[in-house]
Amino acid sequence: MRASRDESEQQALQLLVTKRFGMAAATYGLALLLTWITVAAGFYQAPVETAIAGSVMIAASQLIFFWVFYRGHNLRFRDPSLTEPQVLVALVWLTFFLFNLGDNRGSLLVLYVLVLMFAVFLPPKNFLRYAVLALFSFVGMVFFDAQMGYLNDPQTALLQTGVLLVTLVWMCLFVGYVYRLRQRMRQRRFALQAHQETLRGMMRQLEDLASTDELTGLYNRRHFLRKAESELSRLRAGHQSGLALIDLDYFKRINDLHGHAVGDRVLQTFASVARSCLRDDDILARYGGEEFVLLLPNTDAEQFRACCERLREAFANAQPPEGNMQAGHLSLSVGLTLLHEGDDLDESLQRADDALYRAKGNGRNRCETSWAPVNA
Numbered sequence: 001m002r003a004s005r006d007e008s009e010q011q012a013l014q015l016l017v018t019k020r021f022g023m024a025a026a027t028y029g030l031a032l033l034l035t036w037i038t039v040a041a042g043f044y045q046a047p048v049e050t051a052i053a054g055s056v057m058i059a060a061s062q063l064i065f066f067w068v069f070y071r072g073h074n075l076r077f078r079d080p081s082l083t084e085p086q087v088l089v090a091l092v093w094l095t096f097f098l099f100n101l102g103d104n105r106g107s108l109l110v111l112y113v114l115v116l117m118f119a120v121f122l123p124p125k126n127f128l129r130y131a132v133l134a135l136f137s138f139v140g141m142v143f144f145d146a147q148m149g150y151l152n153d154p155q156t157a158l159l160q161t162g163v164l165l166v167t168l169v170w171m172c173l174f175v176g177y178v179y180r181l182r183q184r185m186r187q188r189r190f191a192l193q194a195h196q197e198t199l200r201g202m203m204r205q206l207e208d209l210a211s212t213d214e215l216t217g218l219y220n221r222r223h224f225l226r227k228a229e230s231e232l233s234r235l236r237a238g239h240q241s242g243l244a245l246i247d248l249d250y251f252k253r254i255n256d257l258h259g260h261a262v263g264d265r266v267l268q269t270f271a272s273v274a275r276s277c278l279r280d281d282d283i284l285a286r287y288g289g290e291e292f293v294l295l296l297p298n299t300d301a302e303q304f305r306a307c308c309e310r311l312r313e314a315f316a317n318a319q320p321p322e323g324n325m326q327a328g329h330l331s332l333s334v335g336l337t338l339l340h341e342g343d344d345l346d347e348s349l350q351r352a353d354d355a356l357y358r359a360k361g362n363g364r365n366r367c368e369t370s371w372a373p374v375n376a
């Protein structure tokens with residue numbers, strides 16, 4: 001379950017980063033178009049073979065990136081979108097392109113901004129690295145031209161460098177702002193997740209409170225009825241479940257003789273004895289007062305009766321919670337019935353109640369049955 005969620009999360013991530021790569025590749029396509037426009041218009045100052053070689057190498061570098069994304073190798077890296085390597089490669093190719101434009105490169109300076117736009121979500125420190133690289137690449141070209149005597153208009157070159165510097169400084173500030181904004185959003189998301197977790201915990205507590213009897217820790221009547229209805233609706237032909245009403249004997253006398261608090265502890269004793277006799281799937285609830293109800297899924301008359309007898313004996317042999325209560329003071333009576341497919345729960349409870357009435361009438365401390373005819 002967890003593995004398949006991880007897998008689908010990874011697929012969604014891969015789709016996202018591949019889309020981003022697609023955008024970068026499309027931008028390269030436009031850049032190549034621009035290169036060939038400059039060649040056709042006579043702005044490109046290197047031989048046309050250089051433009052061909054550059055175009056082939058750019059296409060090759062993008063094919064390599066495509067292969068990395070296609071095979072999913074990018075997922076091994078901390079940043080699976082490979083932003084930094086892509087920006088680095090783009091800056092190298094852009095510098096190569098602008099270098100061959102000579103004095104005409106100034107009008108295409110904006111391409112540095114275009115490349116760095118892909119890096120705006122990097123941490124500011126990393127972005128600064130690429131901004132500095134962009135500036136040094138441009139200044140390097142201007143110096144090279146100056147050294148070689150190709151620089152015809154130094155003032156314009158100085159102005160272009162200034163414009164690039166100001167633009168890059170502004171972008172660095174912008175990236176810092178975006179970074180802080182994202183940090184704050186992340187913190188809010190974590191806080192929201194923590195709140196959601198607390199709310200879920202409180203909901204679970206409320207559900208427990210709403211379904212549990214406070215004194216005994218067993219299910220309460222309402223929760224039992226809900227569970228029993230759903231158990232009944234799942235019953236298939238040929239299968240049956242056991243339903244029993246359990247009533248502690250002479251409980252009023254215990255209360256009268258030993259006090260209400262001891263009576264409460266007797267109810268708790270019953271709950272803990274019953275828990276140790278029953279399986280996790282069995283549904284036991286406090287039906288009201290000193291009466292309990294038990295549902296045993298998937299059983300038959302013999303097994304069910306044996307289970308209730310075991311419970312009756314275990315309670316009769318339980319240690320009384322009060323010192324001056326003697327052994328034999330604790331006992332219970334049980335009325336048993338079976339649930340079949342299509343049975344009505346109220347009618348089944350009535351059947352169990354009839355059997356319980358008989359158990360009381362026959363002297364208590366016993367189990368009586370009232371099996372319903374299967375096709376009644």
Ligand SMILES: Nc1nc2c(ncn2[C@@H]2O[C@H](COP(=O)(O)OP(=O)(O)OP(=O)(O)O)[C@@H](O)[C@H]2O)c(=O)[nH]1
Pocket residue numbers: 215247248249250251252253255259260261262263264267288289290360364
């Ligand atoms: N201590 C305590 N007593 C309770 C609680 N709920 C109900 N009772 C008492 O349980 C007693 C039930 O008495 P009866 O219904 O006469 O039943 P009984 O004395 O057990 O007699 P039989 O069922 O006929 O054996 C009453 O006195 C109730 O006050 C409870 O939560 N704590």
